[in-house]
Amino acid sequence: MDSRIELLCRSLPAKGLDAILVSNPYNRQYLTGFKARETDLSSSAGQVLATGQGVYLFTNPILAEQAKIETSGLELVVYEREPYVAIANAARGAGVKTLGFEPDSLTAAAFRALEQAAGKDIKLIATENAVEELRVRKDPEEITLIHKAVEITDRAFVEVTTGLTEGTTEAVLAWELEKAMRELGAEALAFDMVVGAGPNAALPHAIPSGKPIKAGEPVVIDMGARYEGYCADLTRTICIGQTSEQFRRIYDIVLRAQLAAESSIQAGQTASEADAFARRVIEDAGFGAEFNHSLGHGVGLAVHEVPRIGKDSPAVLEEGMVITVEPGIYIPGWGGVRIEDTVVVRESGIEILSQAPKEVFPV
Amino acid sequence: MDSRIELLCRSLPAKGLDAILVSNPYNRQYLTGFKARETDLSSSAGQVLATGQGVYLFTNPILAEQAKIETSGLELVVYEREPYVAIANAARGAGVKTLGFEPDSLTAAAFRALEQAAGKDIKLIATENAVEELRVRKDPEEITLIHKAVEITDRAFVEVTTGLTEGTTEAVLAWELEKAMRELGAEALAFDMVVGAGPNAALPHAIPSGKPIKAGEPVVIDMGARYEGYCADLTRTICIGQTSEQFRRIYDIVLRAQLAAESSIQAGQTASEADAFARRVIEDAGFGAEFNHSLGHGVGLAVHEVPRIGKDSPAVLEEGMVITVEPGIYIPGWGGVRIEDTVVVRESGIEILSQAPKEVFPV
Numbered sequence: 098m099d100s101r102i103e104l105l106c107r108s109l110p111a112k113g114l115d116a117i118l119v120s121n122p123y124n125r126q127y128l129t130g131f132k133a134r135e136t137d138l139s140s141s142a143g144q145v146l147a148t149g150q151g152v153y154l155f156t157n158p159i160l161a162e163q164a165k166i167e168t169s170g171l172e173l174v175v176y177e178r179e180p181y182v183a184i185a186n187a188a189r190g191a192g193v194k195t196l197g198f199e200p201d202s203l204t205a206a207a208f209r210a211l212e213q214a215a216g217k218d219i220k221l222i223a224t225e226n227a228v229e230e231l232r233v234r235k236d237p238e239e240i241t242l243i244h245k246a247v248e249i250t251d252r253a254f255v256e257v258t259t260g261l262t263e264g265t266t267e268a269v270l271a272w273e274l275e276k277a278m279r280e281l282g283a284e285a286l287a288f289d290m291v292v293g294a295g296p297n298a299a300l301p302h303a304i305p306s307g308k309p310i311k312a313g314e315p316v317v318i319d320m321g322a323r324y325e326g327y328c329a330d331l332t333r334t335i336c337i338g339q340t341s342e343q344f345r346r347i348y349d350i351v352l353r354a355q356l357a358a359e360s361s362i363q364a365g366q367t368a369s370e371a372d373a374f375a376r377r378v379i380e381d382a383g384f385g386a387e388f389n390h391s392l393g394h395g396v397g398l399a400v401h402e403v404p405r406i407g408k409d410s411p412a413v414l415e416e417g418m419v420i421t422v423e424p425g426i427y428i429p430g431w432g433g434v435r436i437e438d439t440v441v442v443r444e445s446g447i448e449i450l451s452q453a454p455k456e457v458f459p460v
Numbered sequence: 461m462d463s464r465i466e467l468l469c470r471s472l473p474a475k476g477l478d479a480i481l482v483s484n485p486y487n488r489q490y491l492t493g494f495k496a497r498e499t500d501l502s503s504s505a506g507q508v509l510a511t512g513q514g515v516y517l518f519t520n521p522i523l524a525e526q527a528k529i530e531t532s533g534l535e536l537v538v539y540e541r542e543p544y545v546a547i548a549n550a551a552r553g554a555g556v557k558t559l560g561f562e563p564d565s566l567t568a569a570a571f572r573a574l575e576q577a578a579g580k581d582i583k584l585i586a587t588e589n590a591v592e593e594l595r596v597r598k599d600p601e602e603i604t605l606i607h608k609a610v611e612i613t614d615r616a617f618v619e620v621t622t623g624l625t626e627g628t629t630e631a632v633l634a635w636e637l638e639k640a641m642r643e644l645g646a647e648a649l650a651f652d653m654v655v656g657a658g659p660n661a662a663l664p665h666a667i668p669s670g671k672p673i674k675a676g677e678p679v680v681i682d683m684g685a686r687y688e689g690y691c692a693d694l695t696r697t698i699c700i701g702q703t704s705e706q707f708r709r710i711y712d713i714v715l716r717a718q719l720a721a722e723s724s725i726q727a728g729q730t731a732s733e734a735d736a737f738a739r740r741v742i743e744d745a746g747f748g749a750e751f752n753h754s755l756g757h758g759v760g761l762a763v764h765e766v767p768r769i770g771k772d773s774p775a776v777l778e779e780g781m782v783i784t785v786e787p788g789i790y791i792p793g794w795g796g797v798r799i800e801d802t803v804v805v806r807e808s809g810i811e812i813l814s815q816a817p818k819e820v821f822p823v
Contacts (some may be wrong), residue, residue, distance in 0.1 A: 118701065199569040200567060200569035201567050204565070204567060205570070272642065289499070301522070
């Protein structure tokens with residue numbers, strides 16, 4: 098934990114910063130182990146000030162006890178009403194002249210309060226991905242937690258889809274999957290689940306509806322558990338009863354694209370090269386325009402994090418990155434097929450964490 | 461729906477505004493019916509620009525279809541990447557010179573983008589509670605939805621606590637209550653549930669833990685369903701097996717305080733007067749210092765909204781406000797008791813929506 102903060106502090110001089118204020122909840126948990134979550138957009142559960150001199154966690158009285166239990170090796174500052182006065186005072190005390198902040202994780206009102214508290218003697222500088230850069234390579238403990246989230250997700254998928262019958266609605270199926278993940282140990286969903294049947298399967302982010310699932314139509318299920326803060330991301334496309342020729346054809350292309358990518362991706366490639374392994378298969382089959390999203394994205398404390406694995410992504414894949422591999426084909430009016438695994442990038446290939454079967458039919 | 465936007469627009473000139481940009485998700489749903497929710501702090505599901513000339517809803521391509529289905533009578537603008545350019549262009553087109561914004565509901569980065577897009581010809585002015593002021597009085601349709609959320613909450617509480625046995629953990633009880641609410645029709649929890657047993661009952665915001673519930677100790681349960689966006693908020697304190705004399709004494713004081721407030725509150729009083737009806741009972745019993753929070757708060761699309769019902773709250777209660785009445789006494793090391801109903805303020809008293817029993821023992 099401490100070495101994460103050390104790495105962050107070591108990166109500050111090159112950014113022209115004496116210190117950084119970390120307001121993003123995932124970054125906060127990553128650096129300190131403090132798991133509290135924001136209850137609404139405008140109130141922060143806590144912020145971290147990392148300076149060369151010392152590290153401070155600012156939180157409110159309601160969360161102070163939890164912060165004491167979950168963190169160590171930092172100075173806890175409990176404020177009643179004015180977090181930014183406390184933050185600016187601590188920064189001033191540590192001799193900070195240039196303070197980085199996260200413009201995507203502070204409200205305009207909070208930034209204004211920070212500006213006023215900082216006054217003229219502390220210069221505020223917007224940062225981009227200062228902590229996210231560190232989060233991108235997962236350490237073994239993080240991979241263990243992601244793996245656990247993946248296992249819960251896989252097991253829930255198999256338990257619930259086995260024996261699934263026609264007429265179950267998308268929303269009921271989604272709730273059964275959620276219940277199964279929670280009862281297998283997920284603390285929450287990693288993201289709002291997608292269950293789209295028939296034409297709804299053509300919407301990459303279909304919201305589970307009251308539509309009953311019919312035999313023969315594609316059902317796209319995109320689901321993930323959260324475990325100790327870490328996310329899994331799994332998509333499978335299933336079909337109850339007899340598949341159509343169209344279904345088998347599309348499914349086969351997507352599966353071949355996914356397997357092609359999974360057998361070719363390795364550390365040292367660019368994300369756009371990784372994307373191309375799958376995209377080429379789909380384009381060659383004549384469905385390039387129907388694969389209208391990126392191949393994948395990083396997964397960790399956030400379900401979507403850097404790097405993006407897309408056509409024009411310059412990021413270079415590195416050992417220890419955890420990413421998704423999720424090609425899809427979507428045909429408006431008919432439906433769609435997407436197949437997604439969560440995988441770890443290794444020097445000589447990838448380690449596939451997701452083990453949910455890729456056969457189409459629920460038994 | 462339209463009259464809400466009309467009321468908002470009519471309030472703008474007195475605030476020195478030609479138009480207002482509404483970014484808060486609850487305010488957005490209130491004004492337009494658009495139910496999409498933010499998936500993270502830094503990306504907006506949509507924003508509303510209300511001008512005297514017309515009303516615009518800005519959203520991204522993924523949510524455009526949902527926006528079309530859920531809204532009417534406004535101009536839908538779908539942007540790819542630059543919401544604030546689209547927003548500033550629409551404002552400029554409508555001749556807007558002074559544009560209000562919500563500083564608690566825009567990130568610092570978003571505000572910067574808005575400033576740049578607005579340029580020198582549109583002046584940005586921070587607003588406070590411009591829409592929340594309208595939300596504070598609920599119309600009959602809103603009260604019906606809150607009532608439905610309350611009924612789900614009450615039923616789940618009774619179903620799950622009936623026959624509750626010693627040894628059940630706080631976390632298992634919380635999950636059973638959540639499942640029951642979801643299966644009775646809740647779309648989500650209105651807030652993170654509190655289940656605190658024994659000493660944990662002394663923490664007003666106890667996170668359900670692996671602690672098994674023992675006979676004889678107080679168990680504070682604070683729970684609420686969300687239904688069509690609207691929240692319920694219910695607290696009951698229960699005890700498995702024989703209660704101690706201490707428990708009965710504290711419980712009796714809190715219940716008397718709650719009933720005193722419920723029989724006295726009516727429209728026309730200040731929120732601080734409402735708070736005093738309960739606080740006086742607890743102070744007279746010698747536990748003033750142990751009732752360390754406000755009597756209640758408004759409930760609606762947000763589980764905590766204006767008005768706050770506290771010692772120093774100047775707000776005047778009005779017909780149609782929905783508030784909580786929730787006195788409590790907390791004794792560190794022993795536990796606590798809180799009893800909370802969701803109620804509607806009426807001219808001549810209150811209408812109590814919560815009907816969960818206030819007897820202490822699960823049968």
